Amino acid sequence: MSKVRMLQPQKKAAALETPTDLKADAVAAISKALNTLVADTFALYLKTKNFHWHVSGPHFRDYHLLLDKQADQIFAMTDAMAERVRKIGGTTIRSIGQVSRLQRIDDNDADFVPPLEMLRELLEDNKTFAANMRAAHKICDDHEDVATASMIEVWIDETERRTWFLFEASRGADRTGH
Structure with a gap:
């Protein structure tokens, strides 16, 4: 009696199908939410770079450096977000047109x-x-996707830090009268 057994044929996966234990409705809902965030991230990145490129005035250097650093941080989120969509079995943003249709910024x-x-x-x-x-x-919480929720928590913290810096930088001029 041989201890070697034949492998059973397996269902062939679709080209972009990624294995996950999340249910199909969870993948769809989370992918939709993340793709909209990807679009928002690209829009916020480009707006931040736009202002970085076009800032002027007596605080030019400080604002220019602040906005450049913030833009880099925002851009860094895009890949992690899009790859998370792929990790759970979804598909993500494919074009600037799709970004413009989804963005809320x-x-x-x-x-x-x-x-x-x-x-x-x-x-x-x-x-x-x-x-x-x-x-x-x-x-993510509703669908028990703790990994995506955890990533979002870090991005929220980064976003709150950017908000704080922008708040302090923008009100500093009000206090000094400049």
């Missing part, structure tokens, strides 16, 4: 925005972004 195409308005606008955008992440976190 408004663009700013103005020719000139005063520096303090830039900071205050980004402050509000980051607050909105944090609220949107909290809503996505709830979806």
Whole structure:
């Protein structure tokens, strides 16, 4: 009697199917929430870079460096978010067009925005972004996806830090009269 047995044929996986223990409805709901966050992240990144490139005035260097650092942090989130969608078996953003259809962070195409308005606008955008992440976190909790929820918690903390820095930088000018 041989101890070697033949392997049983297995169902062939679809090209982008990733194995997960999450139910199909959970994958769909979490992927939708994360993809919308990916779109928001790209929109917030580009707006932050836009303001970084176009800031002017007496606090140019400080604001320029602050916005550059914040943009780098925001951009770093995009890959982790999109890859999380893939890890759970979903598909993610494929184009700028899809980003524009999903984003909830408004663009700013103005020719000139005063520096303090830039900071205050980004402050509000980051607050909105944090609220949107909290809503996505709830979806993850509802589907017992602790890994995605944990990642979102870190991103919320980073976003709250950016909000704090923007708040302090934007109100400093009000206190000094400059």
